[in-house]
Amino acid sequence: MISIAGVVISLDLIVMAIWGIIFAIFIIKLFQSIRLVPTKSAYIVERLGKYKSTLDAGFHALIPFIDKVAYIHDLKEETIDVPPQECFSSDEVNVEVDGVIYISVVDPVKASYGVTDYRYAAIQLAQTTTRSVIGTLDLDRTFEERDLISAKVVEVLDQAGLTWGIRVHRYEIKNITPPETVKNAMEMQVNAERERRALLAKSEGDKQSKINRSEGYKTEMINLSQGEMQRRINEAEGKAEEILTIAKATAESIERIAEVIAKPGGENVVRLQLGEQYLKQLDGLAEGSKVVLPGNMVDFDHWMDSIGLQEKK
Structure with missing residues (x-):
């Protein structure tokens, strides 16, 4: 009897343990059926091995033992x-x-x-x-x-x-x-190309330098020639202005002399001035100079008449 009771108790314990395990599994599955889907994520749900739905972000409840999340996808890049x-x-x-x-x-x-x-x-x-x-x-x-x-x-x-x-x-x-060999060949090619560009840049610089010097020399010569031309033009204009001024002054002097001669006694005044100038010229003559004088100084008036200063009768 004792052994039979022990066996019955053992069977009860086993049954209770099995039910406890089943209950624990049920609780676990129940919690697993509750899904919180994060933002930018998608859960693929299968029901009995067949596609059921796609869970978007949020709270979702599944049927335990029937539904399961088969795939989880991150929708972010x-x-x-x-x-x-x-x-x-x-x-x-x-x-x-x-x-x-x-x-x-x-x-x-x-x-x-x-x-x-x-x-x-x-x-x-x-x-x-x-x-x-x-x-x-x-x-x-x-x-x-x-x-x-x-x-x-x-x-x-x-x-x-x-x-x-x-x-x-x-x-x-x-x-x-x-490959390493190709890389070395490419580096040599790059170095050669760099040296070629450097030589080309140097030759271009020398060429431009010579061009600049020649352009500077050309500009300098043009400026000098233009300056010389302007100087000559200025001198010519100055001489022309001088001649015009002298001619204008001479013309004015002649006009005034003519006005003086036209007045009463004007001829005597002119004759007197010419005589004074003539005598001054005689005083200033150097020794050895030849001077032509009238034979009779008394006839000076007649000589003056000969040069047209006496009034024509």
């Missing part, structure tokens, strides 16, 4: 690093390229069921597109056509994103690394 990969350019040069993708989920349902892992798929598609684009470019153009490569990758990812429920905002190439 995110960056995905594209690992380095080897690509061959059209001139058969091996380069290593890596980049970064900026994407965001725009359709959580397609991002959940349209592709297994949209991040991995985007990386693989970006790598294959990058290889195909670089394969059409020379090595030198791969460094210049980064925008072309990025635009092509974004175009291809956008087309795939319609099925995957994602949007590719941009793709940026971080590094394009050529």
Whole structure:
């Protein structure tokens, strides 16, 4: 009897434990069915393994054991690093390229069921597109056509994103690394180009310097010639002004003499002045000079008449 009672008690304890476990599981599932969805997030709910709904930001209650959150998506823009990969350019040069993708989920349902892992798929598609684009470019153009490569990758990812429920905002190439030998050759080419530009700039400077000196000398000669021309013009104008002034003064003097002669006794006054001037000239003559005098100084008046100062009878 004792053993049977012990077995009954053990069975009761086991049943109670099982019910306790079931109750605990029910409580846990009940709490798990209450979901608080953050902003810019989306929860994909499945009911008995089938898509049921998409939970937006806020409070939501699910049916325990029936509904479950199968996928959680962050709707904010995110960056995905594209690992380095080897690509061959059209001139058969091996380069290593890596980049970064900026994407965001725009359709959580397609991002959940349209592709297994949209991040991995985007990386693989970006790598294959990058290889195909670089394969059409020379090595030198791969460094210049980064925008072309990025635009092509974004175009291809956008087309795939319609099925995957994602949007590719941009793709940026971080590094394009050529082999060490090619890098050394490119550095030598860059140094040669830099030296060529330096020599060209120096020759252009020398040329411009010579041009400036010749232009300065030309300007100086023009200024000197113009100054000499202006000086001669000024001297000529001064002489012309002097001649005009003297002529004007002479004309005025003659007019006044004529007016004086025309007055009564004017001829005598003029005769007297001329005689004084004549005598002064005689006093100023140096020795040895020949002077023509009238034979009779008394006949001075007759001599004066001979030069036209006496009134004509």
